[in-house]
Amino acid sequence: MSLRNCRNVKVLEVSPVGQSKTAGGFFELRLENPDWDGWKPGQFVMIRPASWELDMLWARPFSISSGDKASVSLLIQAVGRGTRRIAELRPGDTVAMWGPLGNSFAVEPDTPTLLLAGGIGIAPFRGYVEQHPHPENLALFLAHRLPLDCYPYELLSKTVSSRCMLEAKPSDLNCIIDTMRELIREYADKGGLVLSCGPTPFMRTVQRFAAEFGARAQVSLENRMACGVGACLGCVTKDGEGHHVQVCTRGPVFWADKVEL
Amino acid sequence: MSLRNCRNVKVLEVSPVGQSKTAGGFFELRLENPDWDGWKPGQFVMIRPASWELDMLWARPFSISSGDKASVSLLIQAVGRGTRRIAELRPGDTVAMWGPLGNSFAVEPDTPTLLLAGGIGIAPFRGYVEQHPHPENLALFLAHRLPLDCYPYELLSKTVSSRCMLEAKPSDLNCIIDTMRELIREYADKGGLVLSCGPTPFMRTVQRFAAEFGARAQVSLENRMACGVGACLGCVTKDGEGHHVQVCTRGPVFWADKVEL
């Protein structure tokens, strides 16, 4: 009746990402594809390893980064207890997975489209680039804190025009913000589309400049989630009218002028 | 200041036991030896894998089955959640271990000594046989419910005179009880020593016949434990005077006439 389902799937592969390998705690998790008809970039899955038993009750949400008939790939940064334990999974382990969940990024094949990624916010853009009919209309900007070779940057930079900036010291941040300002102004001017994914302060910056220059921009939120299906109301954000709406079902992608961050 | 300590040790090996391998869920867990000066057969350790984090709070008690300067071996049957998760440990995993704990079986080198084991109760007797100065004075009787090749029987039967009986149907139990009766009577008559380890009903049978024939007999109890060090008072049994005493520190070995089962 629906594309979504919940299945036990097997882990196919857990592999470090980037040339520096495990340094930044980035890895790619490849799981069996549980009979999906399809998915759209920006959508996510909830995954919960069977080995968690009763401690850590909640599954964790991750953007679908790539996938085909056989497998689903997630790009994950180990930041806490859950993601660290996910990094320890081995091929053959069982994971409960439900999805594809949520809405997706706007795709306008012929519109110049800027992808703004903060750190692991790059994950959904891999799929976006892969599925986009005209990748020559895409440009990627990655703001990163760890050395570039920690990130799955090359997966995208081979296909689309890409730029990246390291935030190592406070003054770097100003450079990044200035660059984002210029980029967003540029895309506003040419009637382009700005899509962004990253930590909340990063999203706020996008939102601010999009408003300033009237850019059509989308932000993808990473609110903490319990159910992922719209039931618990733990992940809500405020929409344009100040009403609480679920990020998992009404998002994770919002038009920047239709959400309070 | 004491032989006992608590250390993080590494798992060296987890190997199925018996010819039928994993069939009965029996395995040998070999751990780094955490600088012990020595241990005595009948003593036990508490182990708690680091991976348990906060769910399953208690360590699990296991008899020391064998050991040298480099390693400590436990023979374990997977019967519940904890032992099943212990069976999934892999070399290199970290386990908190404290011990050696509790008292030990009587050793009288020149006395004919009967070892009565119920199922995995055979575990401490492996060490007993290995450390005994005159194994020719030892005889082992194993009562078992699963096929013999599930048990670490051969580890002992090569060294000491051994017998075993399968309890497959109710009438087998009567045979076993009759045999135990005859054996205990025999050892009572010749002034021997009877040592036993197994499930509580098995221990009760030993206790009953030891009383009937005046045999000097010891039983090793397997009460559920939380702390293993005498503090929680969760493992108590009644001593000869009806007082609650800790199995972990006052036992696990008791003279059969000095404990209520």
Place this chain on the structure above:
Amino acid sequence: MDMQVNFGGLFLKNPVMTASGTFGFGLEFAPYGDLKRLGGIVAKGLSLKPREGNPMPRIAETPCGMLNAIGIQNPGVEHFVTKALPALPWKDVAVVANLYACDAEEFGELAGVLAGEEGVAALEVNVSCPNVKEGGIAFGQDPAQIGRVTEAVKKRAGNKHVMVKLSPNVTDIAVCARAAAEGGADSLSLINTLSGMAVDIRNRKPRIANVIAGLSGPAIKPVALRCVHQAVRAVDIPVVGIGGIASAEDALEFLLVGAQAVQVGTANFLRPDFAFGLADEMAALLETIGAASLDEFRGSLQLPL
């Protein structure tokens, strides 16, 4: 095994209900299983007017549990009646409305709105509101108020079954249970969440904007079982067990101490298809452990003399 239950005029195909606030209006879970496989669906808490609920953050994970202070965000009872209820398969699964208000009159009004709705099988009265005010005693912790609210709902509920949901944050759950029974409750459901809190030592703030929140999940199961045990012995009306159920075995534990049915809450977040198979698993487990029937098993806990 026959898993039907029938108490106080409420018929359930099986003893598995989903707990309020953890299953939305039910429709959110339709992609993950057939709603008709459930014994009952307790809808998320309803108030007379729409509520935006508490500020964020509202949820936090704790050892084997979670905290929530959603603050009964809901679109109001009218929306439920006109939009959600018609979309639910209420002929094949008992749909229970969960009522939230902060005084007896408002509870009565809510009951009045729902009394005439054919699709509503029962009203569950949430007298707990543990999330809503920091500190202080919720009115659901006061037996006199529990009695008053129950009477008010009963008076306006027509022939609907009225289930009163009790808070565990009380000195004596038996007194609260009796207050609800004397107020005319057709059944009790318990427990609601335990009052709890979590803080972040790095930013030195509460992890929940509301500061005090409700603890649920496997961590609280021992408290829930104790409360159900005490309630079953305190009153003659049926009791529905809630709290930390995450397996068929957990569910049977509540039946063993005497519950007629159970509600599954937080476990719906572990995986969205959790509740659908539970009744079948319970039936299979009952056979495995040699129970003759659900009735034979229910309440058969052997207490020491």
Place this chain on the structure above:
Amino acid sequence: MDMQVNFGGLFLKNPVMTASGTFGFGLEFAPYGDLKRLGGIVAKGLSLKPREGNPMPRIAETPCGMLNAIGIQNPGVEHFVTKALPALPWKDVAVVANLYACDAEEFGELAGVLAGEEGVAALEVNVSCPNVKEGGIAFGQDPAQIGRVTEAVKKRAGNKHVMVKLSPNVTDIAVCARAAAEGGADSLSLINTLSGMAVDIRNRKPRIANVIAGLSGPAIKPVALRCVHQAVRAVDIPVVGIGGIASAEDALEFLLVGAQAVQVGTANFLRPDFAFGLADEMAALLETIGAASLDEFRGSLQLPL
């Protein structure tokens, strides 16, 4: 970082104490660490006469927690004074006696026996006795009784610091806290265990012979934090936080909500050397998170306006 604490005349080298009933008389743990590294040792519950405690089974594991109904098995206060106390390094670590009785007179008598013991730094009054009677309300759940017991102990305690240990199984912990403070308590410690239960669906029996038991461990930490938060705001006397502490971070959470010190209970069972290193780990963590000092950090929780 300086970790000393000093409240109501009680000096602790660091804020880590071990909780009553989980650390024996302390000596059981001597093989696993230097007792002098602890801020304090609360000895197992003491009664006037020796007690055999409850029948077995007395303990059960639960999700992230455990149940116990030991029933205050102990060799009596006399044994403690003559046998255990002299063997403890009480000059270098605060030894706190935990008093158990079921009426005010007996509490007074116990205090009288201990008041003259140089080795005893403080008396902790266990008014909770949650394990002892099935159902029914323990007298420690009644504020009036808490006040009466506190007075009785205070009257006979000489110049000993009197710490009153509160039960979380009450409708309003603030009322209990105030009752103890008004009774003259020098400090409060909380929480004791939550009242809980576990059953075995296979043999259809309670997993604890006493049926009702006390829940402890990480599962209850959110409830403990909430209670400590409420107690700190209800009274002016110092508060010691207890409940589910299993890491330095957990311990700091209790200090953040305003506790002066903490007690570690069930975590001593996770590994017997747990408590010894905790104060050092807390100090290191305080530096990591940028706290200027223990005093600066304590109670610095920022509440929403």
